[in-house]
Amino acid sequence: MKECLIKTEKLTKIYKLPAEQIRAVRDIDLEIFAGDFISIMGPSGSGKTTLLDSLGCLTTITSGRLIVSGKDVSHANESELVSVRRKFISFVFQDFLLIPSLTVLENVMLPLYFARLPQDRNRAVEILEKVGLGHRINHLPKQISGGEKQRVAIARALAISPKLLLADEPTGNLDTKYAQEIFHIFKKLNQEGLTIVVTTHNPNLGSQASRIIYLQDGKIISENKPN
Amino acid sequence: MKSFNIAFKNLTRKRIRNILTIGGVAIAVAVLVSLFGFDAGYQKGLNNDIDKLGYHLLVTAKGCPYEAATLMLQGGGGLRYMEEDVYRRIIKDPRIDSITPQLVSSVYNQEGAGGRGSIALYMGIEKSYIGLKPWSKFKSGGWFSGNDVDEAIMGYEAAELEQRSIGDKIFIPGIGKVLTVVGIFERTGTQDDGIIFIPLASAQKIFNLPGKLTGIGIKLKDIHDIAKFEEDLYNEPGIQVISLAQVRGTILNLVSSARAMASSVALIAIFIAVIGVTNTILMSVFERTREIGMMKALGASAADIFKIIWIETTLICVIGGFLGMALAFFGSHIVEQIIRHALPYAPAGKLVFIRSQLLFASFLATVIMGLVAGTYPALRASLMKPIEAIRSGE
Ligand SMILES: Nc1ncnc2c1ncn2[C@@H]1O[C@H](COP(=O)(O)OP(=O)(O)O)[C@@H](O)[C@H]1O
Ligand SMILES: [Mg+2]
Numbered sequence: 056m057k058e059c060l061i062k063t064e065k066l067t068k069i070y071k072l073p074a075e076q077i078r079a080v081r082d083i084d085l086e087i088f089a090g091d092f093i094s095i096m097g098p099s100g101s102g103k104t105t106l107l108d109s110l111g112c113l114t115t116i117t118s119g120r121l122i123v124s125g126k127d128v129s130h131a132n133e134s135e136l137v138s139v140r141r142k143f144i145s146f147v148f149q150d151f152l153l154i155p156s157l158t159v160l161e162n163v164m165l166p167l168y169f170a171r172l173p174q175d176r177n178r179a180v181e182i183l184e185k186v187g188l189g190h191r192i193n194h195l196p197k198q199i200s201g202g203e204k205q206r207v208a209i210a211r212a213l214a215i216s217p218k219l220l221l222a223d224e225p226t227g228n229l230d231t232k233y234a235q236e237i238f239h240i241f242k243k244l245n246q247e248g249l250t251i252v253v254t255t256h257n258p259n260l261g262s263q264a265s266r267i268i269y270l271q272d273g274k275i276i277s278e279n280k281p282n
Numbered sequence: 283m284k285s286f287n288i289a290f291k292n293l294t295r296k297r298i299r300n301i302l303t304i305g306g307v308a309i310a311v312a313v314l315v316s317l318f319g320f321d322a323g324y325q326k327g328l329n330n331d332i333d334k335l336g337y338h339l340l341v342t343a344k345g346c347p348y349e350a351a352t353l354m355l356q357g358g359g360g361l362r363y364m365e366e367d368v369y370r371r372i373i374k375d376p377r378i379d380s381i382t383p384q385l386v387s388s389v390y391n392q393e394g395a396g397g398r399g400s401i402a403l404y405m406g407i408e409k410s411y412i413g414l415k416p417w418s419k420f421k422s423g424g425w426f427s428g429n430d431v432d433e434a435i436m437g438y439e440a441a442e443l444e445q446r447s448i449g450d451k452i453f454i455p456g457i458g459k460v461l462t463v464v465g466i467f468e469r470t471g472t473q474d475d476g477i478i479f480i481p482l483a484s485a486q487k488i489f490n491l492p493g494k495l496t497g498i499g500i501k502l503k504d505i506h507d508i509a510k511f512e513e514d515l516y517n518e519p520g521i522q523v524i525s526l527a528q529v530r531g532t533i534l535n536l537v538s539s540a541r542a543m544a545s546s547v548a549l550i551a552i553f554i555a556v557i558g559v560t561n562t563i564l565m566s567v568f569e570r571t572r573e574i575g576m577m578k579a580l581g582a583s584a585a586d587i588f589k590i591i592w593i594e595t596t597l598i599c600v601i602g603g604f605l606g607m608a609l610a611f612f613g614s615h616i617v618e619q620i621i622r623h624a625l626p627y628a629p630a631g632k633l634v635f636i637r638s639q640l641l642f643a644s645f646l647a648t649v650i651m652g653l654v655a656g657t658y659p660a661l662r663a664s665l666m667k668p669i670e671a672i673r674s675g676e
Contacts, residue, residue, distance in 0.1 A: 104673075113579055113669045133667065134584075141581045148672065152576040156291040168284065169581035215581065 057088040060219055060250055061110055065119035068105050079105040080273040082119070087252065089218065092245040094261040095254045097270035103254035104223050106270065110252065111144050111221045112136040124218075142170050145212035147222035151204040153196040153211075159183065160192040163210045170215045182210045186240055202233030209240060213249075220244070222253040226260060238263050285586070289593035296566060300598065303562040307602025307648070308609060310551035315610035315644050316617045317548050319636040321541065327629030328533055332526050334472040336414035337382070337499035338508055340524045341368065341515065363494040364521055371518070372498070377511055379503045382410040385482060386496045387489045391455045402440070403477045404454070406485025414501055418474065423448040423465035430483040435465035439475040452478065459488050471631050533627055540625065552651065555602070559655035563595050567663045574663050575671025584664040591663045595656025596649060603648030607641055610634075 066083040069076050080102040087093065087110070095103045108114045109121065112128060115136070120129045128139055145166070153162050163179045183192055186206040191199055196207070205225055212220055222241070226234035238260050245251050245265075255261045267279040293300050343362035369383045385406035409425065412418055426433045434452055436444070441463070446452060450463045461480065469475055486492050502511060512523045567574070574587055610617075614634035622628045 108669050111579075114667075137578075137581070137583060140579075146579050148576065152572060152672070154288075154291075154573060156295050157288070161287075161291075165288075165577070166580040168288075169577065169583070169586055211580070 057090060059086055059088055060124060061085070061087040062122040063110070063119060066106075066109060066116055066121055067118045068102075068109050068114070069117040078273055080109065080270075083275060085110075085268070085275070087219070087250065089250055090245070090248060091250050091252070091266055092241065092264045093252045093266040093268060094264035095252065095268050095270060096256060096258065096261045098256065101270040102273040103256075103270055105273075107221050107223050107252065107254055111146060111219075112140045113146075142172075142215050143217060144219045144221060145215060145217035147205070147208050147212050147220065147225045149224040149227040151196075151201075151208045151228075153204055153207055155196050158193050158195055159188060159199070159207050162196070162207055163214050166211060166214045172215060179210075179214060182213050183207070185213075185243075186210045200233070202229055202236055205229060205233070205237055206240065209237070209244075213244070218250060220249055220251045222251070224254055224256075226255060226257065234260060285589045285593055289590050289597060292566070292570075292590075292594055293597060296569075299562055299565075303558055304598055304602040304605065306555045306558045307599050307651070308605035310548070310555035311603045311606025311644055311648060312609040312613065313544075313548045313551050314647070315607055315636060315640060316614065316634060317541075317544050318640055318643075319610060319614065319634040320544075320617065320621060322637065322640065323633045323635030324537060324629065325534075326635055327631045327633060328530065330631060331472055331629040332530060334415070334417070334470060334474075335499070335526070336416075337380075337501045338505060338526055339500040339502070339512065341372070341498040341500065341521050342496065342524065344520055344522050363491060363496060366493045366495055368518055368521055369495060369498050372500075372515065375511075377502055377504070377507050378500055380410060380413050380501045382408060382414050382499045383482060383495050384411070384497050384499065385485045385489070385491060385494060387485065387491075389454055389456060393455070402454075404485065404489075405477050405479050406482035407479050408482050411479075411499075414499055415470075415474070418470060419468045421466045421468040423463070426464060426481045429481050430487070431481060432459065432461050432484060433464045433480065434461040435467065435479040436463055437467050437475040437477045437479070438469040440478050441466045443476075454488065457488060473630055475630065536627065537625060556651055556655045559595055559598055559652070560658060562598070563591060563656060563659040564662065566594075567591060567659045570663075571666060571671045571674050574666050575668045575674070578666065578668035579672060587666075588660045588664040591660035592653065592656045595659065596652030599648045599652030599655065600645070603645060603651075606648075607644055611636055
C-alpha cells in the first residue's frame, strides 16, 4: 500500500468578487500517493493553478476536505498552513522568481534559511549538479538563460528535501527544447522517489507524467492512469 | 545565508535610489552632529574664554549690555569711554585682589589681509594686566621699556598675521605712528592672541583719548563678594559693571535663538530623511511583491520577512549615519567659518566639538531612525499573502 500524501474530498475553492462568485475548482476528489508524477491539464481558466495552490496549502479552501500527510487542514489558517508546507511541500513557478541580487547558489540555499535547516553548501552544490548547473553556481540570475533559471528554481525547491514538488506551468515561459529538459529532470527526480504534481497545457509534455488529470470549468473530467 | 546578507544584497539593487536616500540621511545626520557638536564646542569655548579673562568683573562705560558683553570677550572694552578717575577711586577697595585698566581701539587697515582690508585691535595696558593673566608668557622679548614709549607686544596670532618678530616696526595706518615690537606672547587660545598691546599712557596719546579708559578688569579676593561689590559700584555715574555670570548668560541668550532655529532645521531634516527612507523601502517592497510571495511560499514566516525589511531600512540609515558623521567631522572647519560669520560673538578655539559620545549617540539615533522608518514597510511586506503576492501583476 503506497503512502497517501494528499487526499481531497469535494474540495471547492470559490473566489468571492464584489459582483460575482467564481467557482474556480469544485468537488475535487483526489488522492496523491508517494511516488506519483501527476500532470494537471486543461484549458486556460479551468482551475489548474487554483487546484495546485489548494493542494500546496498556499491558500485556504472554501469547502470540502483537504488532508495533507494525514492531517486535516481544511480549516487551517494562514500560519497553520505555513507550518504544514514547510519542509514538506516545495514549489516551482512559471516565471522562476529568483532573487536577482543573490547568486545561483545563494538562491538555492535561501529556503534552508527559512526552514531553519543547516546551511549545507555541499549539498546545495550537489543539487545544482543534479540539474546540470554545477558550473553556474556563482552566476547571478541575469547571467543565465531562462531554461537554466528554471533549473535553479527546481534546485531551490529541492533544497529542503521536500516530499512533494508542485510546479505551476514550469515550462510556460520556455522554448520547447528547454521545456523538454525540465520534464527530463522531473522524470529523473520522480524515479528517485520524489512526488511531483505539475500543471501544463502542453499535451506533449503533460503526457509524460504517470497520471494525467484533465480539468474543465474547475472539475476533473477524466484521468488517465497507466495500467 | 542570513537575513543580513539578503537585506544587504538587496541594497545593491536600485543603486541610484538607495544612494540618494542614504545621502538624505547623511545630510540630516551631519546637520544634527554639527549642531550638537557646535553646542558643546561653543559652551566649552565660552567657558574657556571667560575663565581666561582672568577677572571676575568688568567695569565699562554705560551702554548696551549685549555689546559690552561681546566686546568684553573680544578684548575687554566697549567703544564707549569712561573717565580714568573711576579707576583711581575703586583701586583702593580692600576687597580687590587685582585690578587693571584697559583702553581698546580698533584701527582699520585698508591694505591689510592682502588688500581686502582688515581690522587691527590695539589695547593699552599696564603691567597689572599680566598679573591677571598668569598663563600669558612671552614667546620672545619682554615687557615695555617704559610707561610711555612707542613699543608694542603682539599676541601670537597678530604677530603671525603681520609676520613680525622682535625689533620689527609696525605702522598704525591713518594715525601715522610707528611702533617697535618688543615682545610676542605665546598662544593662549583666547582673543588676546589677536591683539596688539601698547602701554596705556601711549595708547591714550596715540588715539587721542587722554584720561579715558574702555574698561577696568577686577579680580576679587573672594568671589562671593561679587554681588555686594557690584551693588556698591552702582552709585558711580556713567559706568556699568558686568560680571562673568552675566556675560555667560547674555552670550548664551544671544546664540540660543540661532540655536533653536538650527535645531528645528535639524529636526525637519531628520523627519524628511525618515520619510524618504520609508518611501524608498515601501517602493522597493511593492516592487518585490512577487519575490516576497515566493519567499513566503518557500517557508519564510511573516517575522522572517519583517526582519529582512527592517534590516534593510536600518542599514540604509546606519550607512547614511556614518557618512553623515564623517561629513560633520571633516566638514566642521567649514561649519566653523559659517558660524563665525553668522554670530555676533564666537569664542576662540574650536567651535564645533565632536566627541566620541556624540558620535555614539548619533549612531544610536540612526539605528532608531531605521527601526522607525522601516516599521510600516516591513509590516506591509510581512502581511502579504503568498499567493496573492505571487499572482499580482502576472
Ligand atoms: N485571485 C482570483 N480572484 C478571482 N478569480 C480568480 C482568481 N484566481 C483565479 N481566478 C479565476 O478562477 C478561475 C480559474 O483560474 P486558474 O486557477 O488560474 O486557472 P488556470 O490556472 O487553469 O488558468 C478563472 O476563471 C480565473 O479567472
Ligand atoms: Mg494557471
